[in-house]
Amino acid sequence: MFEYDEVMNNQRRAIYAERRRVLEGQDLKEQVIKYAERTMDDIADAYINPDLPPEEWELDKLVNKVKEFVYLLQDLEPDQLQDLSLSETKTFLHEQVRIAYDLKEGQVDSISPGLMRQAERFFILQQIDTLWREHLQRMDGLRESVGLRGYGQKDPLVEYKSEGYEIFLDMMVDIRRNVVYSLFQFQPQPQPVVQQTEVV
Numbered sequence: 001m002f003e004y005d006e007v008m009n010n011q012r013r014a015i016y017a018e019r020r021r022v023l024e025g026q027d028l029k030e031q032v033i034k035y036a037e038r039t040m041d042d043i044a045d046a047y048i049n050p051d052l053p054p055e056e057w058e059l060d061k062l063v064n065k066v067k068e069f070v071y072l073l074q075d076l077e078p079d080q081l082q083d084l085s086l087s088e089t090k091t092f093l094h095e096q097v098r099i100a101y102d103l104k105e106g107q108v109d110s111i112s113p114g115l116m117r118q119a120e121r122f123f124i125l126q127q128i129d130t131l132w133r134e135h136l137q138r139m140d141g142l143r144e145s146v147g148l149r150g151y152g153q154k155d156p157l158v159e160y161k162s163e164g165y166e167i168f169l170d171m172m173v174d175i176r177r178n179v180v181y182s183l184f185q186f187q188p189q190p191q192p193v194v195q196q197t198e199v200v
Helices: 002-023 028-047 059-069 086-111 115-152 156-185
Strands: none
Touching: 002 028, 002 115, 002 156, 028 059, 028 086, 028 115, 028 156, 059 086, 059 156, 086 115, 086 156, 115 156
């Protein structure tokens, strides 16, 4: 049973390190931009197959998916990506998402200076905590199901390690995507100014 616990301990260490980085507030903006860039890479990889001729690439779907995450890129058009390779497309999307994020930060901070950093911390921690809890339940379920596979001549521990790792990577992807989506959707409301009444 020790080996099973070791798998979970490694995952726990990784997620807590990520959490600690957020709590210590080191370069949250850069962290979110990295999340956003990796999300753009995932989208590009999903809709561009370098083995197919470029006219068969699904650029319209790619652009629609980017806009789902980043509404500030509403003006993005498939023909802007027409003559780009996969890596050029990724570089272009990285630039676009960075510009959009600066714009978003300007909007949010105009309501309350420094609010974007607070929002970054809030959304990253919220996603880590929520998805980690779900992940623990999935790992429990996996542990039970691989136990049954022992009867099928498969090593349950090997199965648990490899599938557990895949589930963990999926969770990390979901954390990144949800944080990016939440921050771009974040619409803080200006607080009404309370008039000070003078005491006579």
